[in-house]
Amino acid sequence: xxxxxxxxxxxxxxxxxxxxxxxIAKPDLEAKLVNPLCGxxxxxxxxxxxxxxxxxxxxxxxxxxxSQASASLLAESIHGKKLSDVNKLRGNDILKLIGMNPSPSxxxxxxxxxxxxxxxxxxxxx
Amino acid sequence: xxxxxxxxxKDFPILGREVHGEPxxxxxxxxxxxxxxxxxxxxxxxxxxxxxxxxRGVHKLSEEATAAFEGARKRIADFVNAGDSRQIVFxxxxxxxxxxxxxxxARKNIKKDDEILLTQMxxxxxxxxxxxxxxxxxxxLKFIPINSRGELETNKLAELVTQKTKLVALTHVSNVLGxxxxxxxxxxxxxxxxxxxxxxxxxxxxxxxxxxxxxNIKPDFYVFTGHKMLGPTGIGVLYxxxxxxxxxxxxxxxxxMILEVDWENSSWNYVPWKFEAGTPDVAGAIGxxxxxxYLNSLGVKNVREHExxxxxxxxxxxxKIQGLVIYGPKEVEKRGGVVSFNIVKNGQVAIxxxxxxxxxxxxxxxxxxxxxCAQPLMTVLGIPAAARVSFYIYNTKDEINKLIxxxxxxxxxxxx
Numbered sequence: 001x002x003x004x005x006x007x008x009x010x011x012x013x014x015x016x017x018x019x020x021x022x023x024i025a026k027p028d029l030e031a032k033l034v035n036p037l038c039g040x041x042x043x044x045x046x047x048x049x050x051x052x053x054x055x056x057x058x059x060x061x062x063x064x065x066x067s068q069a070s071a072s073l074l075a076e077s078i079h080g081k082k083l084s085d086v087n088k089l090r091g092n093d094i095l096k097l098i099g100m101n102p103s104p105s106x107x108x109x110x111x112x113x114x115x116x117x118x119x120x121x122x123x124x125x126x
Numbered sequence: 127x128x129x130x131x132x133x134x135x136k137d138f139p140i141l142g143r144e145v146h147g148e149p150x151x152x153x154x155x156x157x158x159x160x161x162x163x164x165x166x167x168x169x170x171x172x173x174x175x176x177x178x179x180x181x182r183g184v185h186k187l188s189e190e191a192t193a194a195f196e197g198a199r200k201r202i203a204d205f206v207n208a209g210d211s212r213q214i215v216f217x218x219x220x221x222x223x224x225x226x227x228x229x230x231x232a233r234k235n236i237k238k239d240d241e242i243l244l245t246q247m248x249x250x251x252x253x254x255x256x257x258x259x260x261x262x263x264x265x266x267l268k269f270i271p272i273n274s275r276g277e278l279e280t281n282k283l284a285e286l287v288t289q290k291t292k293l294v295a296l297t298h299v300s301n302v303l304g305x306x307x308x309x310x311x312x313x314x315x316x317x318x319x320x321x322x323x324x325x326x327x328x329x330x331x332x333x334x335x336x337x338x339x340x341x342n343i344k345p346d347f348y349v350f351t352g353h354k355m356l357g358p359t360g361i362g363v364l365y366x367x368x369x370x371x372x373x374x375x376x377x378x379x380x381x382x383m384i385l386e387v388d389w390e391n392s393s394w395n396y397v398p399w400k401f402e403a404g405t406p407d408v409a410g411a412i413g414x415x416x417x418x419x420y421l422n423s424l425g426v427k428n429v430r431e432h433e434x435x436x437x438x439x440x441x442x443x444x445x446k447i448q449g450l451v452i453y454g455p456k457e458v459e460k461r462g463g464v465v466s467f468n469i470v471k472n473g474q475v476a477i478x479x480x481x482x483x484x485x486x487x488x489x490x491x492x493x494x495x496x497x498x499c500a501q502p503l504m505t506v507l508g509i510p511a512a513a514r515v516s517f518y519i520y521n522t523k524d525e526i527n528k529l530i531x532x533x534x535x536x537x538x539x540x541x542x
Contacts, residue, residue, distance in 0.1 A: 005538050006484055016541075038480050038496045039504070041512050062510055064478035065540075069238060 006106075007065065009119035010086050011098060018072035034059070034073060035112050036104075039068040044116045050117040053085065059103040059116075064109050066102060071113035073097045080119070087121055089114060129428045137162035137420075145295045150372065151525045156301050156331060156464050156516035158353045158492055161417075168416035169409045181382065181399070195408050198415025199398075205426075206329075207339035208365050215364040215371070215398040216406055216433035218263070220330040221251040223349035223364035224295070226401060227326055228255040230374040231347075232368075235324075236262035241290045245270040245278055245307075245457040246506050248302040250499040252328045255502060256295060270296070276303035276454035279314055294325045298332035301511065303454030304437075304461035306332070310343045324370070330354060334421075334518070335462050336430040338487045340365055351438050352410065357417035361410030364401070365505050371397040378403040402529055403467055416470070418450025428521055433463030436517045440465050448535055449476065449542060453507055468509060469537060477540050479513040485536040490530060 024030075037105045040063030049055040049115035057078050059071040077097055095101055095113050101112050102110045134139050137256055138160050143150050150158060172194065178187035180195045203211035215221040236242065242256050246269050260267050268286055271279045278296075287294070294316050299306050313325050326347035328445040332338055334355035340348050347370075351363040366374075376394055380403035385393045394400045421429065438458045444450050444467060453466045470478040479495035486493050497504045504511060515529065 004485065004488070004539050007481070012540065038478075039501070050411075064480040068480070103487075104483070106480070109480065109531070 006100065006102065008099065010115060011069045011100065014072050015069040018059075019073050019108060020058050020075035021060060023058065023060055024058055024064075029120040031116050031122075033112060033116045033119060035063070035067065035108050038064065038067075040064055040109055040112055042067060042071045042113050042116045044113065044120050046078075046120060052082050052083055054083065059113065063112075064114060066098070066106055067109040070094060070098050070110050071112065071116075074113045083121065086117070089117070092114050107122075114122065127138070129424050129519060131432070131520060131522055134162075134424070136314055138161060138520055139165060139166075139176050142522060145490040145492070146488050147488055151489075151491040151528055152194050153332075153515040153517065153521065153525070153529070154492045154494045155518040155521075156354070158359070159334060159356050159518050160520065161305075161356055161358065162420055165358065165413050165416045168359060169413045170411050172412050174364070179405055184227060189496075190343055191408055192374045194389070194412045194415070195406070198411045198418075201415050201418050202363060202411075203337065203365075203423065206333060206350070206365065207341050208348075209341050210368060212396070212398055213365055213368050213371065215366070215401045216411055217349075217362040217364050217401075218360055218407070219353070219362035220256075220328060220349045220351040221362075222349075222363050223351075224252055224326065224328065225255045226364055226377045227347050227349075228375045229260045231324070231370065232256075232259050233263065234375060234450050236263055236265050239290060240292045241268055241288060242263045242266070243268045243270065243291055243294040245296045245345050246272045247303060247305065247500065247503055248295070248297055249301050249328065249330070249514065250298060250501070251330075252326075253502070256293075265292075266290075272303075272305075272503075275456070276300070276305050277460070278305070278307055278312070279325040280315065283312070283315050284319060287316055287323065289320060291320060291323050293513070295328070296325075297328040297330075298338070299329075299335070299464070300454065301331050301464065302466050302500050302514065304464035304466070305454055306336075306460055306462055312343055331462060331464065334429075335433055337405065337426045346370055352414035352417065352511070355414075355417055356420055357414035360407045361414045363414075371401070374401075376403070377401050377490065380404045382406070399496070424519065432519060433460045433517050436521055436526065437463050437465065439460065439523050440517075440529075443526055443530055445542070447537075449537070450533070453512060464514060465516070466512040466514040468512050469533070469540075469542065471542060472486055475511075476542055477536055479511045481540070482513050482536050484530045485539060486529070489528065489532045489535070491525075491532050 028048040029046040032043035041061040047056040057075040177191040324346040329350040333350040348365040355360040383403040483495035
């Protein structure tokens with residue numbers, strides 16, 4: 001078994017069988033972005049409870065292993081979290097989540113889902 | 127006569143470096159080529175020995191700089207058999223050359239409801255300027271489709287070209303499919319259908335790799351860029367017929383492009399300087415001149431033969447890799463040294479090209495991945511992106527031999 005430093009088997013497993021790929025018919029929050037460099041596409045949809053807590057988050061889209069696995073892990077990690085806490089997520093949190101430090105040219109793939117999430121959160125009506 | 131690749135490789139200092147502990151294998155030449163010492167030294171020599179502004183000073187340094195700058199223009203004109211070198215306008219790159227035509231020629235000559243005919247295989251550089259123009263003047267864009275072999279369906283020209291068509295803009299060689307378009311015949315057909323139409327050819331992927339004779343092809347406009355043909359970045363070329371250039375409005379206003387200036391009005395300089403406002407990229411032009419000398423010393427015919435040999439070998443080796451799909455024509459006669467491909471399973475792209483490129487990078491192999499600035503073409507091909515290898519004079523079959531295990535490694539990582 002080859003363990004590539006960039007493509008750990010655990011990450012590839014998530015890419016092949018993402019746990020949070022799906023769609024919500026009537027999401028409370030949603031956003032989609034495309035990485036213009038590679039055409040990676042991630043949409044995140046969120047269902048809220050009490051307008052404050054993330055009841056369910058799913059992603060859809062297509063792209064490289066890093067962008068899609070990162071979206072799946074991010075969607076999973078925000079389940080049941082308060083919006084105010086999720087708002088504090090930063091790039092480093094995502095890198096910890098996916099357990100890798102991509103080269104500069106691949107950083108955009110890793111962080112695309114966080115950008116999408118922040119875009120979706122920006123639509124919260126206060 | 128063929129080219130001596132081992133001798134050539136010694137001229138390129140960058141080929142001595144390692145990437146991730148492996149010798150660099152540079153297969154991204156369609157994006158930009160590497161530069162030989164002969165080009166690097168000429169640029170350094172200009173700055174060290176006779177740096178001065180051109181066309182202005184009467185002092186010795188300015189005279190030397192002007193002679194080198196204009197001498198480069200002459201040799202570049204000869205390289206593409208453009209005839210009178212005053213038909214060669216220096217720009218920043220091929221993109222700027224196309225934008226110059228869109229701004230200075232098309233805005234005056236293309237009006238509401240007129241048609242601009244492009245092709246489905248254009249790079250964004252030969253698409254977006256026309257979108258901007260069409261939106262501005264209310265013109266319409268039409269596209270020559272491609273067939274399943276990645277060739278233009280030129281038999282559709284008769285229905286696509288109308289009395290409203292003012293411009294046809296097409297690439298000479300596709301940066302994705304590698305397809306060499308028969309531009310001479312296409313231009314003849316277009317002019318036969320409607321002689322008033324102007325034709326622009328994007329030669330960015332042709333001029334570095336094969337003999338190009340503009341006087342034989344007979345386009346109205348032909349553009350290319352220096353950095354893809356051993357020259358520095360920042361210098362590109364617009365060729366246009368002199369009578370068209372003389373009728374065109376200036377592109378940018380400023381110094382150099384004027385004859386006389388008073389408080390209210392100015393008169394324009396002669397072509398090509400009318401289109402070269404401000405201090406030009408003197409070092410860039412001189413560097414491109416040296417690049418052209420280098421290519422001439424090899425013989426561009428030999429460059430083409432070398433790339434054909436590498437392309438044929440790559441196509442043969444690729445055909446042995448299970449699941450590897452190649453886009454574009456299968457015959458090397460019909461394609462340049464560009465091979466775009468994907469690893470496919472059950473009709474789907476199984477390894478995203480970015481993942482493939484990242485894994486190849488760990489082996490020191492530089493390939494391009496993505497949509498190659500041709501997003502609409504990706505849609506026609508029904509894929510999100512593709513990986514691409516593109517060859518040049520210093521590439522070898524041994525390097526292609528390293529590519530194959532690299533791709534197999536990616537397949538193993540992705541369990542294919």
